[in-house]
Amino acid sequence: MGRVLLGVNIDHVATLRQARGTRYPEPVQAALVAEQAGADGITVHLREDRRHINDRDVELLAQTLQTRMNLEMAATEEMVAIACRIRPAHCCLVPEKREELTTEGGLDVMGNQDWIARCCKTLGEAGIEVSLFIDADAAQIQAASDCGAPAIEIHTGHYADATDAEQQARELARIRQAVEQGNQLGLVVNAGHGLHYHNTQAIAAIDGINELNIGHGIIARAVISGLDEAVRHMRQLIEQSR
Numbered sequence: 001m002g003r004v005l006l007g008v009n010i011d012h013v014a015t016l017r018q019a020r021g022t023r024y025p026e027p028v029q030a031a032l033v034a035e036q037a038g039a040d041g042i043t044v045h046l047r048e049d050r051r052h053i054n055d056r057d058v059e060l061l062a063q064t065l066q067t068r069m070n071l072e073m074a075a076t077e078e079m080v081a082i083a084c085r086i087r088p089a090h091c092c093l094v095p096e097k098r099e100e101l102t103t104e105g106g107l108d109v110m111g112n113q114d115w116i117a118r119c120c121k122t123l124g125e126a127g128i129e130v131s132l133f134i135d136a137d138a139a140q141i142q143a144a145s146d147c148g149a150p151a152i153e154i155h156t157g158h159y160a161d162a163t164d165a166e167q168q169a170r171e172l173a174r175i176r177q178a179v180e181q182g183n184q185l186g187l188v189v190n191a192g193h194g195l196h197y198h199n200t201q202a203i204a205a206i207d208g209i210n211e212l213n214i215g216h217g218i219i220a221r222a223v224i225s226g227l228d229e230a231v232r233h234m235r236q237l238i239e240q241s242r
């Protein structure tokens with residue numbers, strides 16, 4: 001089984017900055033520390049409301065990252081235009097609701113197939129690898145493939161939020177099936193949302209997963225033990241799960 005890549009999402013470094021409107025902590029500095037500690041890529045979510053990561057952060061990261069950027073964004077004309085200007089290595093199309101605390105569900109690809117397919121085409125023509133952030137749902141995975149997306153990211157939030165071992169096992173089985181279906185369709189399969197130091201290894205152990213995108217759990221650990229340690233520890237846990 002190949003090495004599972006780690007994408008570190010630094011959104012919540014920017015959350016801390018936005019809490020006071022200061023110039024610190026600097027997301028760019030966090031990204032470079034995370035890369036030096038073993039991150040294979042940096043993920044940022046440029047939300048329509050710019051509640052954390054903003055346009056300036058994305059511009060500076062595009063000029064400074066040593067690995068690669070995975071730009072998460074809503075499937076809107078505004079965001080597609082920004083992505084085509086910035087040209088990150090990866091773009092992940094995610095659903096967004098202003099009132100949500102964090103991403104709640106996966107993208108409804110089936111319900112927006114034509115538009116999502118157009119976004120995939122436009123972004124692909126700009127040299128960007130597009131992934132679609134979707135639930136572990138067979139019909140949505142098939143729709144993602146039909147849209148021409150080369151990659152999907154399985155939403156692990158329901159697994160992470162499971163309230164008992166039985167529910168968690170059910171969600172894990174769904175994710176396993178989703179990874180298998182994605183691989184069978186020739187898709188690159190990533191996963192993320194709500195992963196932390198006590199629930200990541202079971203996901204990382206699933207054969208066929210390409211990359212895990214982890215943010216809140218790592219940044220929360222970094223508040224206590226520093227970002228370098230937080231990233232190295234997560235890197236180690238992922239390696240030990242294979």
Ligand SMILES: CC(=O)[C@@H](O)[C@H](O)COP(=O)(O)O
Pocket residue numbers: 009011012044045072094101102103133192193194215
């Ligand atoms: C799509 C996803 O699961 C996260 O990467 C997303 O960024 C969560 O949104 P917040 O970062 O605003 O919590």
Ligand SMILES: NCC(=O)COP(=O)(O)O
Pocket residue numbers: 009043153191192193194195213214215216217
């Ligand atoms: N797409 C998932 C991601 O980038 C990080 O999500 P989280 O770990 O902050 O929940």
